[in-house]
Amino acid sequence: MNDAAPQDSTTPETSTSFDDLGLSEPVLKALRDVGYESPSPIQAATIPPMLAGRDVMGLAQTGTGKTAAFALPVLSNLDVADKKAPQVLVLAPTRELALQVSEAFGRYAARLKNVQVLPVYGGQGYGIQLSALRRGVHVVVGTPGRIMDHLEKGTLDLSALRFLVLDEADEMLKMGFAEDVDTILASTPPTKQVALFSATMPPQIRRIAEKHLDDPVEIRVENQSRTADNITQRWLTVSYPRKVDALTRILEVENFEGMIVFVRTKNETETLAEKLRARGFSATAINGDIAQVQRERTVNQLRDGKLDILVATDVAARGLDVERISHVVNYDIPTDPEAYVHRIGRTGRAGRSGDAISFVTPREKGLLRHIERSTRQKITPMDLPSVDDVNTTRLARFDDQITEALSSDRLDFFRETVAHYVRHHDVPEMDVAAALAVVMQGDQPLLLEPEPEPPARPWKERDRDGGPGAGPGGGDDRPGRGPRKDRPRNASGPMATYRIAVGKRHKVQPRQIVGAIANEGGLGRGDFGHIDIRTDHSLVELPQQLPPGAWEKLKGTRISGKLIELREDSGAPKKHRKG
Template sequence: MTTPTDAELSETSAPQAETAEAQQDQGPRFTDLDLDPRILAVVERLGYETPSPIQAQTIPLLSDGRDVVGLAQTGTGKTAAFALPALTHLARTVEAGELGTAPQTLVLAPTRELALQVAEAFTTYAAEIEGLSVLPIYGGAPYGPQLAGLRRGAHVVVGTPGRVIDHLSRGSLDLSEIRHLVLDEADEMLRMGFAEEVDQILQQTPDRKQVALFSATMPQAIRRISAQYLNEPVEVSVKAKTTTSSTIRQRCVQVRHSSKLEALTRIMETEAHDAAIVFVRTRAATEEVANRLSARGFRAAAINGDIPQNLREKTVENLREGRVDVLVATDVAARGLDVERISHVFNYDIPVDTESYVHRIGRTGRAGRSGEAVLFVTPREKRLLRAIEKATRQKVEQMPMPTVSDVNASRMQRFSERITQTLASEDLEDYRDLVSSYVSEHDVPAEEVAAALVSMTQDGRPLLLDDSGPDELVRQAERSLEEERGERRGGSEGRSGGRGRFGERGGSSPVREPGEGNAMYKIALGRRDRVNPGHIVGAIANEAGLNSRQIGSIDIRNTHSLVELPEHLSQDQWEALSKTRIGGELIRLERDTGPHGTGEGHRSRGGRGDRDDRGGRGERPRGHRKGGPREGSRQGGKYDGGKGRGPRRGSDRFGR
């Protein structure tokens, strides 16, 4: 989860050049934007004075009550652009004693990650406004805490469309008092198939409200939304800075979240480096990762917004002087940091926007020096990696994971070098006599004594890693490399490697067999339920934790649909999918028993959805384009996951 101090107000978080700083200095300051003094106090405490371009243009318009269409990438500071004026209005409502308990601001976001990020930003900016409540509501999470929060009263609700619809259908969410409505990343919501849900939500809000729509692009569908639901909106357009230095080598490695620390230590042990910055998303993570690195023998320190300024300066000075080698930091805590000995930047947590990535890796490779940037990517974050590559117009090189043997060889080399250095620089006469005396007294070889002394220096930690079993970290990284090579070899065929189209049964095109390791599954929703491949991919990937490569062909029939999924789903995945809904209806997943299924007829556990606390339809993950349905090509309701030729996500139009 990203704090606002990690991702927002980013135009000032890491100055790009003196010219850029000079241009910012000529613009307005936050004190010029008619914000509530309590909000200004928080912004100043976070260390910001100058708003980013999107903030400087948007905040005055929203403060004046105008509707706004903002064309801006994530990372330009747009969350603060709509949060600060909305909170100023709420602060004045509090002063007038008219706050009540019903939601007055609603923000719709396409993914749970963005919803949490935006909610945390609102919470931070509203820290000085007594009695104001912010609540995120999103799919894939229990209903209980969300229902309790709504009952207590939530003045700002940040939600994903699927879960908001669920709460509306339950009667637990009241939108009758909404005064500010924000559609964040609206184009992404349409691509993920949320057009009808957003339409339903907007129709249940008051006519007299202020609407702010933010989108990275302006396709015709977004223009239709603007024309239908916004009142004479003002269009604001800002582009993010996406230039990376040619002196920085950019690499990435695929690794599961739970394996990141092991991956980081392996790379740091096997690559020559001077000093490094490890970027994480949250303040708590800075302390956790720094402590765990210290326990592994690295001279590491944390730096974040909670650490007093004088201590931060001391930590940076220790890094500069070589008393600290690894700095674990949040984005804002490291802004403006220029330490010559920084050779490596590790993106331990992938940034949610391109500009943050550019700022991060800019901490190395400065003033013509070479630098290394390594990005950790979990299987479900590949979309963010592709967005970074597209925006920066640079390929991020896939790197292999160092093996256990690589780590052990590096440790042995460093150990040998330490012995050589000690022999050359230390007076060992007293120690030599001590060892000689011990050997004579106990009648043991000198090599045994030396081995015991090495063990003592390790303080219980083994010098070498155990390389007797399979290396799961290497397998994770190799899996990513194999997929990448397969895409290059297969071209437009993608991972299917030339599989035939998945045609209608009984039609002219034969239905192909599921791929190796896969099976066909049936869901109880089809064309009559107005589902499309985007709905199916999003719901299954999100709730079962699958990535798009694990979802193969989709065939939408009149009363049901067929989906190609891994043959062996875990019990947790069955449980999650038994509660999965699309458009409020349970999908009722079961194994297909038709002529091209596996014949096992395995029904999902609890597939009839007889539980009270059913999982919501949820939101689609941000990383399922490759192999998932794409915009712009219709194929009569069929989707070949390997070729990426399915119908576009969302409907042709936003409203009816």
Template sequence: MSAPEDEPLASHLSFADLDIDERVLRALADVGYETPSPIQAATIPALMAGRHVVGLAQTGTGKTAAFAVPILSRIDLDDKAQKAPQALILAPTRELALQVSEAISKYAHYLPGLHVLPIYGGQSYGVQLSGLRRGAHVVVGTPGRVIDHLEKKTLDLTRLRFLVLDEADEMLQMGFQEDVEKILSDTPADKQVALFSATMPPQIRRISKRYLTDAAEITVKTKTVTAANTRQRYLQVANAQKMDALTRILEVEQFEAMIVFVRTKQATEDLAERLRARGFSAAAINGDLVQAQRERTIAQLKSGAFDILVATDVAARGLDVERISHVLNYDIPTDTESYIHRIGRTGRAGRTGEALLFMTHRERHLLSSIERATRQPLTEMTLPSVEDVNTTRVAKFADSITASLASPQLPLFRGLIDDYAREHDVPVADVAAALAVLSQDDQSFLLAPEPPVVKRKNEFSSAADRAGDRDRDRDRDRPTVRVAGQRRAKSDVRLATYRIRVGKRHKVQPGSIVGAIANEGGLSRQDFGHIDIRIDHSLVELPADLPPRTLDALSRTRISGQLIELTREDGAERPSRVKKPRHKP
């Protein structure tokens, strides 16, 4: 079945029509979900009926709720002694695994005793082992870490009832095909499988035919996934300069209320506090807030008690406040679905909205992914200058004087100032200026001029040259493959050559090497230098000073089902592995 954009299946349905658990319905209402999206309307009934499902849809269409709601509605919470998971969701990256885990926890708010556990590379085994021992009804994990736990016999999937492959095409592109198929074949044959993918490459088609019997194939066609009345802009800015850039935008941009999105719960508190210290009315919202606090904070935002809400993705899901004119992505999301959900908080119900995005030099590839997924280009914006900020401050100062002239207390203060001026023989204008200085609380009213930019000899000046420079910058962000005679690229990070035991024989590609090592080792894609793929092994340039924790994680990393067995190749001392603690299975 399919659900094209111009004939959405959800147009005449509500979640109450889909026969889902009443407790899950209450949680969906709490996060602001009213009517199911097309993928939800088509998928939930099929999964509730026990059918396998293949869902083809772009990110941002509501896939998480599409599979989570039926699982939560059918999960067995009565068997208190059962600690083995009943549901396993596989995600390609730890960021997506965390996002899915947090979303499911929100939907399960009224299901007492239900436990959701994320397991992924880069996180301490101790936390994951403790969670598995306590028992988790739903496990959300990356394929490599799930395989690792299965081999250690710390993850028991013999009682598994539901298996979801989220972003399946992305998992295969990252080299997880053999891991995924191993997990599929090693789990109970009678499990229910849901596979979600943006595309249907031959490998996905083959997996669905082999492991999913009589699957309902659901396709949601979309033209664009972001509101047409939301203007989307981005600013390239270094991490260290983000706070200054945000301050300038807040001063110059005309907004009624704004949501500023960051990645972590701690960052919401930190950034809100820094904004308040600079004189802005800001508050934080994150997953740690109890429902009563969340409702109180949202009510204050609606009433205008403050104007800036600093939030995480999941905490802002379902939030619909008419005052929100702007959404600012302080931290660029690592997956496009998060971006789409974020900017969906503005430009709602026919209103116009503004979506701003901060992007560092090394995050250009994420911007490209967002533009591909939304099918809409983002316009580069210019950072407001010192002159722009100062002009705005002067105008606001004049406006505040005009507003104060209508105050009923004006006669009282006029008399006090006249008395002071006569007694001290000071012009009234000087007294008014002194009061203005007093109101600044020792802060400078105007920004200092920016230091002049020193041009280098080879600095590009024309628009064409600047565009070429941006292209070269974008190329530098991508890992490169060494060919015969090619020299190593320069890098700010000291790189060393490492050997991994996968090569052309294992049909690996540079993307699968980067994806697996970055995901399991907690590295960024810009940490990679040249990749030289040979017959039975590959040489990969990585930071020379990899920490023990990363080395330990990479010692268990697999690509195409093969342990990579990372070792230093450049003659330096081989990296020592961290001793693994003994755990009882």
């Protein structure tokens, strides 16, 4: 890096279009396909210098549109004909971000011929990644740990690398990847173009920039993710299997006109729309596979009141402007705050008030907090509507139907019909009215049945939660375990202590343990409890029931180059342990 101070680029305030930035025509066509109209401030400031071959150091929060800021110029300068070795490497701190970035590259490269994008992260089998690398890829998006594994195995060739992006660099350092990042950067050609993005700029990030960036343009941008004041934002905790039931109750209780329900995948739009129709709601799916003519017909039906609920993906709902949409439900909470802002912006149009409700599974509470920090707005917790709430709403709706029927011009005919039945069958009019209500209701019961009480768990399952069998004070008093009050508030289910074969002699730190196990095992930060680092091993408190496949994924996990050899701790007294 040159000794000259980084040039500072402020984000432009003028209205700029993507056409003005110098992007290639295929990339511009892809942007039109996904409905992007104008660049965000960081995109407008970053794209021109990157297209000109300059290194860039961007200070920007998640949610400002930085993925497109580096992906669009990189794709515009890509040599599509050459895929012998990767031309682009993007380093991301987590597998979720790696997947998100690789999907974004795929969308923006849709009009380029045969551009191959490969996400590389822990938890995915090596076979898939090795096969793709042998066939040849243009873009690799990966977590530092798995990229290091490929470099050590000699399965990733970075000799032809032209572009390197460090996304959320400060997060990578917090998770203990500083040495890995430095090693990876040192393994790349000196002629590459580098873009570094970070929400903060601590001294360690500055040192990386000074060592590996050449006279960079420095870009600072304030977080643009803001939500409208006229939108009421709420969230509720709901497990995945209960989501359909939760949505059904909300649809019954909330007073909505039109609604968009957001899910992550195209398949899920069709599946959920079908389930809602089976429950009597007017719903249909809209996704990227829907033809434009069908999309326009569906939107018009929603606008005209012939349709009440759209089940949509992010891409399909972009640019959708229907005043009648009073509610947005995030059936699957988005991983990106910018996507959250775009989603809930579909309601509260033309100055009207709107409602946004987000379903959050226990493992997704970190995403919720991330969205709150990025939007600088607190989202209010709500309770799932109870059986009594639903039944009260159903009875009120039944009353309204009776009131409306009483004003019908057909009432005289039916009054005579009922009177005729009463005269000939000697049945009270009240009984006839009740019988007609039964006929009208059909096989569907008017009221929900109260939910049965959940069965008590056996003591063996309760002893870690302070029930019978627990240690003094209701907690587990075995060595190496923190008391219950120290355990993460959002960890789901009982906790257990696991042993890993790295400790003080390996110079391991808690953040490295959290980073490696979270990435490889599909865990969130809230799943970690007490961490006890000893001389030659460490004890880590994790959920007793690990996610499906986590054991298999963690077999090959390394920290500081050493296999962690994860296993459940035997709980032997401290004096019998080494170290």
